Amino acid sequence: MPSAFPKLRLGLIGYGYAGKTFHVPLIRSTPGLELAAVASRDAAKVHADLPTIRVHDTPAALIADDSLDVVVIATPNDTHAPLAADALRAGRHVVIDKPMALDLTEARTLIALAGDSPGTLSVFHNRRWDSDYLAVKQGIDEGTIGEVMHFESHIDRYRPTVRSRWRESAGPGAGIWYDLGPHLVDQALQLFGLPERVHAALATQRAGGLSDDWAHVRLDYGARQVIMHASMLVAGGARRFVVHGTRGSLIKTGADRQEAQLLAGLTPGAAGWGDDADTLTVIDAHGHERALPVAAGDQRRYYAALRDAIAGKSSWPVTPIEALAVMAVIDTGFASQREGRALPLPLTDAERAAFVPARS
Known part of the structure; x- marks a missing residue:
């Protein structure tokens, strides 16, 4: 090179x-x-x-x-x-x-x-460095609510009008499951590893829609259930994460702000970059609530890690096997929708053995 x-x-x-x-x-x-x-x-x-x-x-x-x-x-x-x-x-x-x-x-x-x-x-997979996900991940990693049994991740928007762009067309690679699904899936796999089965429901809900604009997908991990949802018809938005465990619950309502900041012209790294004033709510086994501050997100960490990996100073920010696992869930989601049933991931034993979440 x-x-x-x-x-x-x-x-x-x-x-x-x-x-x-x-x-x-x-x-x-x-x-x-x-x-x-x-x-x-x-x-x-x-x-x-x-x-x-x-x-x-x-x-x-x-x-x-x-x-x-x-x-x-x-x-x-x-x-x-x-x-x-x-x-x-x-x-x-x-x-x-x-x-x-x-x-x-x-x-x-x-x-x-x-x-x-x-x-x-x-x-x-830049959403690994979002403030909302990192706050929930920290709460899970620290055992704040015990063993996680129910995990919901939503990316919901209100865009009732179908726009003329390839993402919303009838062409290959279009639709919400290809667009937002990889974000939801990658975060889930980083937290919980490979699921036993994937059960997906996809739909086109908007008038004039040409591809799926609603996705509700469940990943089965035995007793633990992971629900991923994306929609274009949720006015007012929905809670970004809801997590229930054996000793309580975590709720993160607001989403990471970096995309909105980029659209507003804020330079990454400038004052306020990635800041998230929406706290993480922790509810303990007695129903008592407390609010925890949320650290700023910073998607530049992907490119910084890429730079360091090429120099031989660190591991790659997203490895090929991690991306392959995401693709396996996306692919299986489409198959599950077609067949109307939960399906196992079609990964080989070698691919399963190679998958180790970064957990960084």
């Missing part, structure tokens, strides 16, 4: 919502990283925000740019695996915005390619 530059040089493929809103500001505000190039069909759009950046007109041209250390893929979901495969064959380190692929077969193919490439594969 190139080594003549003082910073790791990253090239971004795609300058849509994910690339512009998340990857660009997070990369540019992480020490030791440089956003060196963007691949986009609309150079004027890129230069309006980044006037000095080099713009390649095709993904292939960016992947072939030997000055780059890392290729970041933030394109429509159905292009993730093909572009990542090309970048791995070119020997680049690769970051894919979630989901890593459309199905488990594509995901396995990518991991095999990464094993034969000098580059490394990682997936941008």
